[in-house]
Amino acid sequence: MSLPGPTINPYDELPFPSQPLPQSHPDRLAAIGRLFGMQPPPVERCRVLELGCATGGNLIPMAEALDDSRFVGIDYSQAQVLAAQHSAAALKLENLELRCADIGDLGDELGSFDYIICHGVFAWVPPALQDKILSICQRSLTPQGIAYISYNTYPGWHLRSVVREVLSEHALGASAKDRLARGKAVLEFLAAAMEQEQTPYARLMKDDIKLVLAQPDAYVYHEYMEADNNPLYLHEFVERVADFGLGYLGDAAPATMFASNFGPTIERQLMQIANDVVGVEQHLDLLRNRGFRQTLLCRKEVPLTRKLEPERLQSLYLRGYLKTEKLMVNLKSTEPERFNKTQGLGISTPSPPLKAALMHLSQRWPRACSLDELTEAAGRLLGDEGAPRELSHADRVNLGHNLVQCLASGLVDALASPDRFTTALTEKPRASRLARFQAGRMKKVTNCCHELIELDDAARNVLQYLDGQHDRAALVRELTEAVDRGDVSILVEGLPATRGAAVASALENTLDASLKNLARMACLVA
Ligand SMILES: C[S@@+](CC[C@H](N)C(=O)[O-])C[C@H]1O[C@@H](n2cnc3c(N)ncnc32)[C@H](O)[C@@H]1O
Incomplete structure (x- = not known):
């Protein structure tokens, strides 16, 4: 059934609730770049482009926090760009330019950028515009620059495509709001009609429909009902970007990249089946039924080293909050202690220096700290009253290896710059x-x-x-x-x-x- 197209830009009618995306912040992108051997430009003095910036929820906080960096945001929804410009003017941001323009019309006038962010756009636009996004990255990315592009991916989107088809094929109407109301009514009908069904199909559909109906209207419309929605497998995306001189750097959530997180047996078997980084991650996507990717790209010629070496931590700041299972932890004993980030994500360790380092990170939360600070703090915690313990060379090397493992498993995060905030209360506190x-x-x-x-x-x-x-x-x-x-x-x-x-x-x-x-x-x- 072919539908009458919307008469106004659906993003003007239903603005997207744009918000800060920590995983797209240059501090995170630069940290991942450094982890894999790049020398990304300093975040404190960089140029950032966001394609599809909507109401500026992601770009405005970056511009406000990084005075000496320059930011450009592009979006073709006039209503959203006006709202973003209004906020930027109220905050007197002179380092941010917000432009109402179609990405398809952009030329070389924007100049070059150290970080390019394109979140929630790529999979929802036609192939020609996807090529345009990649050619902007090709032309504008500085030699050690990093691009972040998110997109819907398979296999997760195979099932979600059924919900999308229900929403878009059965929802006639002139306006986005009409189509959305009709589409949601069909989903509600299906969920109610399948209420008593216990087949695998019915269970999967009911779960998916429940998830969709719990989302804000603007999200449902733009995620499921836009004219274009073209999910890609990771390997397809990586093959595509290669035509534009770009290469795969890694994932914005690095913990999703490592087969070791599935245990040594699966890791060993996977290494026999897949022969490169993308192959391994593609199989991990199949294991997880992944439906969304946040891929980091760099110039194809940039040499990368994927092996995580503890030395890489030297230029990074680590942050993490882990809870111990026991109320009192004996840091000095070699009795294993468990530290949990969330249910199911944790580590058991007998190592006193690692126990002390994780304890220090949690006590310091939300602040981050460098490897040297962390090593020193671990020595303090392991020493006697007033007499810190000097960690031996072997202890330091092991601590580095253990922290790299914590990073790879997602227990701690890495940032490229020190904190830009304080947790100490001054006489006259100041917020941003x-x-x-x-x-x-x-x-x-x-x-x-x-x-x-x-x-x-x-x-x-x-x-x-x-x-x-x-x-x-x-x-x-x-x-x-x-x-x-x-x-x-x-x-x-x-x-x-x-x-x-x-x-x-x-x-x-x-x-x-x-x-x-x-x-x-x-x-x-x-
Ligand atoms: C799903 S929203 C994502 C917004 C934002 N990046 C975020 O994640 O919060 C997609 C955005 O891309 C913009 N967009 C889509 N196609 C565009 C085009 N051809 N030119 C410029 N902006 C476009 C829309 O107006 C919308 O603001």
């Missing part, structure tokens, strides 16, 4: 301009780790006033006045308070907790 701006307008804000975080109302109220000019007394005064004006509402003993001493005293009581909360969530720059 962006976080203050967002705190007054929305429930979620972008923290200094380029993550979208949800704050409670008390923390959001305080955040708006953290400009480095207010001590605690001044903060209580400002907030009391804001409550008096009706700009801010607070609860005293569960009831909304309006004015007077009760408000000031309630604010005094909660202020420290809110500040600590904001510091712990990486919202303070000073």
